[in-house]
Amino acid sequence: MNPRVLVTYASKHGATADIANKIHEILKQAGLSADILPMDEVTNPSPYQAIVLGSAVYIGQWRRAAIRFLKAHEQALTEKQVWMFSSGPTGHGDPEKLLNGQKLPEGLQPIVARIQPRDIEVFGGVLDEDKMHFWEKWIIKNVKAPVGDFRDWAVIEAWAQGIAEDLMVAEPA
Numbered sequence: 001m002n003p004r005v006l007v008t009y010a011s012k013h014g015a016t017a018d019i020a021n022k023i024h025e026i027l028k029q030a031g032l033s034a035d036i037l038p039m040d041e042v043t044n045p046s047p048y049q050a051i052v053l054g055s056a057v058y059i060g061q062w063r064r065a066a067i068r069f070l071k072a073h074e075q076a077l078t079e080k081q082v083w084m085f086s087s088g089p090t091g092h093g094d095p096e097k098l099l100n101g102q103k104l105p106e107g108l109q110p111i112v113a114r115i116q117p118r119d120i121e122v123f124g125g126v127l128d129e130d131k132m133h134f135w136e137k138w139i140i141k142n143v144k145a146p147v148g149d150f151r152d153w154a155v156i157e158a159w160a161q162g163i164a165e166d167l168m169v170a171e172p173a
C-alpha cells in the first residue's frame with residue numbers, strides 16, 4: 001500500500017505555503033494519499049509514513065513553528081521517510097549558493113543529522129513589498145536583497161515528482 005504523506009510548512013507571508021501547496025498537489029496527482037497543514041497545527045504526525053516539511057528562512061533561521069515541530073517530533077521523524085526544504089533566498093542563480101551553500105540554518109544540523117531526511121532542498125523565495133512590515137522593508141533595504149518572486153515552479157514540481165516516485169509502491173500485477 002502507498003504510504004500516507006503529510007506536507008507541512010512554516011510560512012509568514014505565504015510564499016512557502018504556496019510551495020507546500022504545489023508539492024501537495026503533485027503528490028495527490030501521483031495518486032498518493034496526502035494531507036497538508038501548517039506546522040503549528042500538526043499535533044500528531046504518527047498516522048503518516050512520510051513527511052515533507054519546509055520553512056521560510058528569516059534572518060538566517062527557520063520559523064519558530066518549524067524549530068518547535070522538529071524538537072517536539074524528533075523521535076517520530078527518525079522513524080519516517082522525511083524530505084525537507086528551505087525557502088527562500090531571493091535573487092537569480094542557485095538558491096543554495098544564495099543561502100551561502102547551506103541547505104538549512106546551522107543550528108539545525110544536529111537534529112537533522114539524527115532525523116536523516118531522504119533529501120534537503122532550497123527553493124527561491126519571494127519578497128513582496130506590499131506584504132512586508134516597515135521593519136522588514138528596512139532590513140531588506142539594508143541587506144540589498146532583491147525584491148520579487150524567485151520561486152522556480154518547474155524545479156519545485158520536479159522535486160515533488162521525485163518524492164512521489166520514491167513513495168509509490170508498485171501494485172502487484
Ligand SMILES: Cc1cc2nc3c(=O)[nH]c(=O)nc-3n(C[C@H](O)[C@H](O)[C@H](O)COP(=O)(O)O)c2cc1C
Pocket residue numbers: 010011012013014015016017056057058059060061087088089090098099124125126127132135136139140
Ligand atoms: C525580514 C526578512 C528577513 C529575511 N531573511 C532571510 C535570510 O536570512 N535568508 C534568506 O535566504 N531569505 C531571507 N528572507 C527571505 C524570505 O525567506 C523569503 O521572503 C521567503 O519567501 C518568505 O517566505 P514566506 O512568505 O513563506 O514567509 C528574509 C525576508 C524578510 C522579509
